[in-house]
Amino acid sequence: MxxxxxxxxxxxxxxxxxxxxxxxxxxxxxxxxxxxxxxxxxxxxxxxxxxxxxxxxxxxxxxxxxxxxxxxxxxxxxxxxxxxxxxxxxxxxxxxxxxxxxxxxxxxxxxxxxxxxxxxxxxxxxxxxxxxxxxxxxxxxxxxxxxxxxxxxxxxxDKNERENFLRRVMCYHRFSKLDGSVRALQDFHARYKFLIMEHDQERMRQLGAIAANSSGDHDHSHLYATYSELLFSTLSKIPTRKSRTNVFHHLIGFFKNELAADEKKVILQMIADYNASILPYLVPLKMLEFLIDKYHHMYLKNHYFLNQFPKELNEN
Ligand code: SF4
Known part of the structure; x- marks a missing residue:
């Protein structure tokens, strides 16, 4: 690569x-x-x-x-x-x-x-x-x-600043590889939306609307410029534990039909411990990765939430 x-x-x-x-x-x-x-x-x-x-x-x-x-x-x-x-x-x-x-x-x-x-x-x-x-x-x-x-x-x-920088670099790299089509932008947004949600839920919706409302008649370079300006200003803000906790709750909701009550209880406690600064971010993230693999959740598997930057550089 x-x-x-x-x-x-x-x-x-x-x-x-x-x-x-x-x-x-x-x-x-x-x-x-x-x-x-x-x-x-x-x-x-x-x-x-x-x-x-x-x-x-x-x-x-x-x-x-x-x-x-x-x-x-x-x-x-x-x-x-x-x-x-x-x-x-x-x-x-x-x-x-x-x-x-x-x-x-x-x-x-x-x-x-x-x-x-x-x-x-x-x-x-x-x-x-x-x-x-x-x-x-x-x-x-x-x-x-x-x-x-x-x-x-x-x-x-500062490791939080460093990780957010790496996240932005990888996003910039992936965005720069898009082919300029509406379809590519919409696919990019679909794969990034939960990561953007960590930074700002409202901005995630605005970006989704920009990508979704585009059509073949639009000037795509203008569309890409509008989207990227909002995207990178959004990602420059470091996510809070609270916003990350909200995203974990949202993502666990994808498994509501698969998880038994006792499994769900353990996972929710894990997320609560992350929110209380008892556990690092990687613990609920790895649990999510495990669930996605176990239940073959293809939509989430392709999401950049699990592949924010090379995992060897993760310290949180
Ligand atoms: S790289 Fe920049 S900071 Fe380093 S010595 Fe050269 S000018 Fe100075």
């Missing part, structure tokens, strides 16, 4: 490309993910011709609203070079990626809370500004690919 491609900051793959000649190796990525994903390594600063080691750079907010990349010692303005190089990387390396993992707080790669200075080199602590401060490469990548799953190394460290 073709491996989905993920763009990764080169320093996170252990390459010594940082300004100080070091790296920011994330061994979880290099040891656990390599079997399932193809990595596209980028270092915008090295690719714009900066040396290793090099002077650190900072982002400066100028009075006219422009954000400049300025050398910490030389005061060289690297902005134009950073913009041109970032666009080159986006043009040459991102057409088939399904996600990006970027080094946190970098003036090039940082996704949020990157330090920002004024023209007098005073750090700006305005909290209305800092959560959205991005590095130059990250800004361009995300603005040109608004649905692309992107996460920084800080959030990736």
């Amino acid at each position: 073709e491996k989905p491609k993920i763009l990764i900051s080169s320093c996170m793959l252990g390459n010594n490309v940082r300004y100080d000649g070091g790296n920011k190796l994330d061994a979880w990525i290099t040891t656990k993910m390599a079997d399932y994903f193809e990595f596209v390594s980028v270092c915008p600063e090295v690719q714009m011709g900066m040396s290793i080691p090099r002077e650190p750079v900072n982002l400066q907010l100028h009075k006219n609203g422009d954000i400049k990349m300025i050398g910490g010692k030389s005061k060289t303005d690297y902005t134009d070079s950073a913009l041109v190089t970032s666009q080159d990387i986006i043009d040459q390396k991102t057409s088939d990626i399904c996600g990006a993992i970027l080094q946190k707080k970098s003036p090039s790669c940082g996704v949020e809370r990157v330090k920002l200075f004024n023209e007098k080199e005073e750090e700006l602590y305005n909290m209305k500004l800092t959560p959205k401060n991005r590095g130059i490469f990250a800004t361009m990548l995300m603005s040109q690919n608004p649905m692309l799953p992107v996460i920084d190394s800080g959030r990736f460290f």
Whole structure:
């Protein structure tokens, strides 16, 4: 099977490309993910011709609203070079990626809370500004690919954030493989609807309506764009235990004629224990998988709920 491609900051793959000649190796990525994903390594600063080691750079907010990349010692303005190089990387390396993992707080790669200075080199602590401060490469990548799953190394460290990122990457990969037909979109939605329901039940209905109300007369590219915009904004929100519990109850309902009363009692207790944080998510999920196999439930068997991302990467 073709491996989905993920763009990764080169320093996170252990390459010594940082300004100080070091790296920011994330061994979880290099040891656990390599079997399932193809990595596209980028270092915008090295690719714009900066040396290793090099002077650190900072982002400066100028009075006219422009954000400049300025050398910490030389005061060289690297902005134009950073913009041109970032666009080159986006043009040459991102057409088939399904996600990006970027080094946190970098003036090039940082996704949020990157330090920002004024023209007098005073750090700006305005909290209305800092959560959205991005590095130059990250800004361009995300603005040109608004649905692309992107996460920084800080959030990736959190296992709930990491799993939700992997779920979104796999969804993006599968969506990108659809053939553009209405039928393919409807089949995709049917296989994803319970996973979407975990994130937002109302959105799941809205997405179902978009797919169902489409017809052969519609402009399919517009249809796909409308659906994917709503889908990926919905999946960016991490599901709660409560919403996941609701979905488990819904799915167990498919077996109401097969389960004996005592079996049902055990399973419902298992779901209640998950809801109370006594059991991990994988326990009711595995029970569901067992029931689907045992009763040959073909509709649920094909559902991506059981195949959210490679199971070897599951930690919850
Ligand atoms: S954070 Fe980005 S620009 Fe900085 S060393 Fe890593 S890959 Fe290069």
